[in-house]
Amino acid sequence: MSDKRTCLYEKHLALSAKMVPFGGFEMPLQYSDITDEHNAVRQACGVFDVSHMGEVFVEGREAEKFVQYIFTNNIEGAEIGKIYYGMMLHDNGGTVDDLLVYKMADEKFLLVVNAANIDKDYAWIEQHAKGFDVTTVNASESYGQIAIQGPNAEVVCERILQLPCSELAFYTFKETEHHGETIIVSRTGYTGEDGFEIYGSHAYIQWAWDELMESGEVKPCGLGCRDTLRFEVGLPLYGDELTDDITPLEAGLGMFVKLDKPQFIGKEALVQQKAEGLKRKVVGIELNARAIPRHGYEVVDAESEEVVGEVTTGYCSISTGKSVCMAMVNIDQAVLGKPIKVKIHRKLQEGVVTKKRFYEKNYKK
Template sequence: MSADPTAKNAKQTPLHDVHQDLGANLVDFAGYLMPLRYKSETAEHEAVRTGAGLFDLSHMGEIFLSGPGAGAALDFALVGNLSPMPVGKARYTMICAPDGGVLDDLIVYRLENETWMVVANAANAAVVRDALTDRVAGFEAEVEDRSDAYALIALQGPRAQQILEGFTDAPVAGLKYYAILAGRVAGLDALIARTGYTGEDGFEVFVAASDAVALWRALAGVEGVVPAGLAARDSLRLEAGMPLYGNELTAETSPFEAGLGRVVKLDKAVDFVGKAALAEQAKTPPGRRLVGLVARGRRAPRKGYQVVTSGGTPCGVVTSGAPSPTLGKPIAMAYLDSGVEGTDLAVDVRGRPEPVDVVDLPFYKRS
């Protein structure tokens, strides 16, 4: 095992010792000591695309809202229309600042009629918790941060359903995408969600933190299940065109710039936080747009690299980039200035222009 020497103060997930035993390269990610890779990030990536990969996502935040006014409170606090969502369903949404900037992108699950779970990115969990606490004041709703009580393990890939069915009697075969149910997995009480961040079919399983090791060992004991780290998760989500907070989404980014205006429900009756600013943004084409880039050469564009015209004029910036194991060439997501056409563009890779082609997102979509 190798560890990031700057991560001395990072928190550990309940699976920390398991990662050490597997020889993971551990790094500080969002304040948690997390596995970057175990052996080969390419092999881990390919395992998810062809079989099944196992991820520790216990750094994510689980924030519960409960009470008769919880649905209405979420409608006010978030950009989505959550209150009509049936029990057992999930929805991708965002929490925005009053000026329309994205504070975090979220998945919200309705567990019971008056109980909701908001899953936030680890780096933003405290921001989301505090904003929700402030915004639900006046509603019959309570906010409780249960992040430390839960572990989250994701089983992703085309074999995920078959493997999970071997450990549960819950009807996971009939579980729709973006839905959740309670059941037992490997004899442990769990919440089973058909969600993920890889572009493949799969499940995210929430269990008590004390049950994390038992669940991991059960699933990892299946032949062909490959533990996968942050590097593979990043290349998988990049191929699938999924945004990463801090890269494609920030407090200075509008959902409309990111091509995610569809999640902003301006037609809901509630005057939600950020509505006025977002309504104005919706009237005017954004000054930049998020696009996909495919490099013609072998050098990968990286976050922060400039996109330039054939004359060398800066016209955009890369937000995420990496070699794509599935496509066999480097890919990136980038914001291009409005009006820039997708021909004769390049990325400035350490002083050298590397030609790129602009493509629609996602780069990869499972059949």
């Protein structure tokens, strides 16, 4: 099956982007250079095509009850306009996906899921929706989405797109009428910087993209820097730090799992995992040398050199210049400051266990 294309595909080609397959889509890896694009987001403003993300609506009398049942975070009695981050879990606690839940109305929620998981998630959601008075709609193909990220994002969105952004608090959104259609503007992102994500029809997103590019005040940014940016601030990527076999507790995302909620799928497994104690955990590792740790590389005990885990994501961090990675390691290795080694090509490289955030987030709360 060939990869899908987003509504901005032709725009990427016109900008000579290097295109790569990602999550079942043909997506821009970079337009100019990953480092330049990364720095644009940290220092000014970058724009990403994130139309590959999935949008699933849950509507009906039992919408809240149903979302509470499939989602780890607690949305009970949430205000309209609030956004929650959390996960959907298998019965055994492994992660189906991580997602954002938007409360659109008392009986309507929008679930924003990862591109690669749209089909899996929607089948899973439909299966579990049986017995609830809800309807579910996979609207992924009707929506385009762009992310405008960086310290200048607010000014850019207000001045160039004329969107009401300064009034939005972090992790809130607004449905607004613009150019004759209803769009969603939310103060969210995946870079560790302030920013906005805009959801609209394909035509609207194409219009917004062109306006932003013509302004000359933003840099088009590809998935390459999206990954280096999210990695530096310790944000997980499904497929790396979270998988069907990894629980949110092991990934260090316990704050998005409300075990005091009456019931949700996977809760029992996590309660048990917590009671027994974790056997492994995602940590940060900083290496002494410049060698670059990458996904799947072996992590070994500093003394015995036995394999104790593997790298989930690693880079020579663009913002700090350090060779760092996140890694899933046996729990006895998960001690801050503990020496540890990573096997890179033929050599064992020395490093230490650190926090899994290598650069401080710069959100506007």
